[in-house]
Amino acid sequence: MYNMMQFLLANMLLFYLLIIWTIIWKGLALWHAARNRQTVWYIVLLIVNTVGILEIIYLAFFRKKKHDEVA
Numbered sequence: 001m002y003n004m005m006q007f008l009l010a011n012m013l014l015f016y017l018l019i020i021w022t023i024i025w026k027g028l029a030l031w032h033a034a035r036n037r038q039t040v041w042y043i044v045l046l047i048v049n050t051v052g053i054l055e056i057i058y059l060a061f062f063r064k065k066k067h068d069e070v071a
Contacts, residue, residue, distance in 0.1 A: 018051060025052035029059055036064045 008015050026045065033042040041058060048054055 022049070022052050025055040025059075029055035029063075032059060032063045038062075038064070 029045050030042060033039075033045055041062065045055060045058060
């Protein structure tokens with residue numbers, strides 16, 4: 001535990017960038033899950049913290065994509 005604290009103190013910029021990265025991906029994935037009424041995905045994305053990995057997987061493979069509208 002002490003080594004982890006030393007690492008974080010020595011690399012505060014990396015830590016803050018990781019937080020920003022996670023918030024951006026989590027927000028985008030939660031927004032899409034809510035708009036598509038995918039309740040299970042929304043709850044999983046809200047609870048599980050994977051530093052953006054699960055969020056990217058959801059956005060790439062599982063979100064409902066808009067169909068091109070023909071006028």
